[in-house]
Amino acid sequence: MSDQKKFVEEITSRDVDFAKWYTDIVKKAELIEYSSVRGCMVIRPNGYAIWENIQKNLDERFKATGHENVYMPMFIPESLLQKEKDHVEGFAPEVAWVTHGGSEKLQERLCVRPTSETLFCEHYANIIHSYRDLPKLYNQWCSVVRWEKTTRPFLRSLEFLWQEGHTAHATEEEAREETIKMLNVYAQFCEEVLAIPVVKGQKTEKEKFAGAVETYTIESMMHDGKALQSGTSHYFGDGFAKAFDIQYTDKNNQLQYVHQTSWGVSTRLIGALIMVHGDDNGLVLPPAVAPTQVAIIPIAMHKEGVLDKAREIANSLTGFRVKVDDTDNSPGWKFSQYEMLGVPLRLEIGPKDIEKNQCVLVRRDTREKIFTPLSELSQQISKTLQDIQKDMLERARQMRDQNTHDAVDFDTLCKFADEKIGFFRAMWCGDVACEEKIKEEAALTSRCIPFEQEKIADTCVCCKKPAKSLVYWGKAY
């Protein structure tokens, strides 16, 4: 097993240096590679295959809720970006500007889209005329660019892949319903597919999206206790509609502004998968999103019949994503490699197993060994993958709950922020001054005002005035 030891020694321990552990995993599991463009990454096959599974599953959920995919230009003329005041203030400082096409200087600069509200609004103004044209439920899969100063793979990069839903509705009520519906789609996806529990809630005024009336978020907790904003859904009211003149004729022949929403998740979710489930041996992927669910490793591969049996097993396992490793690396090296890649189940098959008509299944998450008769293999794999999926969510939930702390006074909040990791729940008066003081003195930002409210005290943790709501605070990526 010296191979295995060496392989694993090359990554930093998660509890020694979480940030270094993260970048080690990202490189060692071959998810990304750096490029010569600052802050831009190459998403390698192992990373992109995870993204494809995320896309496929989410896209089905979007279509099942009536959404259609479109593609907008990647460029936004400067004048178009400026149409909505709050929006341009939020994004203009961090966009990339195209100033030349070929050898000619452009009359108007174009920014590379940081998000596409302005383009969707322009399009909606063109195609929405009557109440019959509503609702418009559009989504787009694309890449966007934000000129960040410091970057980290998947979590914050100059360019990233995402989807952005943009919808237009006849009424405020319908738009509000859509905003919450899509937040719930994200939350269900995170729990059912990524095995990541989330807190659903509303962002404070300070933290909301540039141009939104309200921003909703799902917040998840990483293994180091930090929060990751994992998806957002915005209610825009008719602010963009007024700025872009998106009007329709209603059933009474009156002109009305539409009400809009937007919502998005990104390749950031891959960062969440790594930081919620990974361990000192590498990635741990939930079966629902793992590109390979079962890695078959022939033992004593040179012995007659072993490789044939491994392939026969692979062919019999229909409905699972299976891979046989027939390379000439040692079994120990392969064990470590598939642990690094986070493959949920390893299947070992050697001459002795073949004699006994069995094989060994090894769970990536618990390392539990399950000796399984070949006649029951398919059912056992199906059951074990389901168990892994369920157990991973449960462990992540326990981790989060154990690291969620209630503070009713400011000193305790500061002390907790200093000594503990995780989410800190505290009452808030709604005043931005308190939010800023908490950021300054406890180094915590408001994560969200959770939908599930609870009254843990009567007064604001900061100013002691009457509290309006319970808030989740934390340190965030």
Add this chain to the structure above:
Amino acid sequence: MSDQKKFVEEITSRDVDFAKWYTDIVKKAELIEYSSVRGCMVIRPNGYAIWENIQKNLDERFKATGHENVYMPMFIPESLLQKEKDHVEGFAPEVAWVTHGGSEKLQERLCVRPTSETLFCEHYANIIHSYRDLPKLYNQWCSVVRWEKTTRPFLRSLEFLWQEGHTAHATEEEAREETIKMLNVYAQFCEEVLAIPVVKGQKTEKEKFAGAVETYTIESMMHDGKALQSGTSHYFGDGFAKAFDIQYTDKNNQLQYVHQTSWGVSTRLIGALIMVHGDDNGLVLPPAVAPTQVAIIPIAMHKEGVLDKAREIANSLTGFRVKVDDTDNSPGWKFSQYEMLGVPLRLEIGPKDIEKNQCVLVRRDTREKIFTPLSELSQQISKTLQDIQKDMLERARQMRDQNTHDAVDFDTLCKFADEKIGFFRAMWCGDVACEEKIKEEAALTSRCIPFEQEKIADTCVCCKKPAKSLVYWGKAY
């Protein structure tokens, strides 16, 4: 039927003004909408759904031939673009330049990728070390930008969607095999899915890709007789490998350069679908790629049981992409609309049909009506969709063959080019001077040197020196 007439009257006849007909269809079938960014288009749900079907089918073919998907940055630093001399000369004049990030001027300009050879080469230099790392068979789905002067939806736009395969191999033989294999994948896809016959062949030196040793192409003929280069596959030799220093250690521990290929198709294929199959009533989509294969139109929808029956039929038709139109538009209007959208089969069901336990199927391509007992519906639809797919390919092949003309002397070639539409086959000596003369005097460009060679004369159609090969000439999009 006055609704229907009016609907159709709004598009220009194909034989009166083919270019205007094309843009009418593109707008009227709601495939695209223009945006405020010159030369960039919004791909609307009807257009994007076709692209999704193209992607899905091609992606399966790429994966079945061992390829993996990755994602590269959208920016290329100017110095990286310049590493391969021919390549930069070909692309630099038509790229978009990013010069500012936020408010800061960049130290080095970045171009928005017009194609990603340079990025893949940089990445390959980083990750290829040993013969064990080969081959690398990567593909990427993304958008690219080329700063074109004149643009047309799908055919030539500043930004377009495509896939680009980039592979690295240990030997020239393997790389050459890959180049031809992927050209064949494209050709089969075009014939089997898009019902578009193609001529496979090699580009002349003059027409090959910037940086390639050899470029292979599939050429299809549009309804107006013009050629559309529908996909290309390039053999690079070790030219890029030398420019980017992509070397590996072979089994004898010797350093070797890799041999590379690249290959791509784009949203241009949607333009081909329109121009090969469309008619004066709109789009005609082959069933294999049509977002909706069967449009169910209830007749006398207000009568009891009609809509229920239509929905019951829709639910029973598993395995087909079916849509029930229950809007309050008239049946006549709906007939025209689904003809405009190119839906392969229309299914009419009214009170009289219900009494007789039957319905009417109407083929989009031939308008043939097929009265079908409901008990045989699924089999009939399956058979008819197959017939449509086969017949569309056959008609396109006949059109192409009827408009392919052989010319053995220069006068005939010029006369044909003047009087006829289509492909012109003529012998060529291989000299670029003759190619240029043909372009100048007959206004024809070389489309390809076809794989299927035939000797229709001994001498070059232009200079009368001994001929080297048969060439397809044409006017091209």
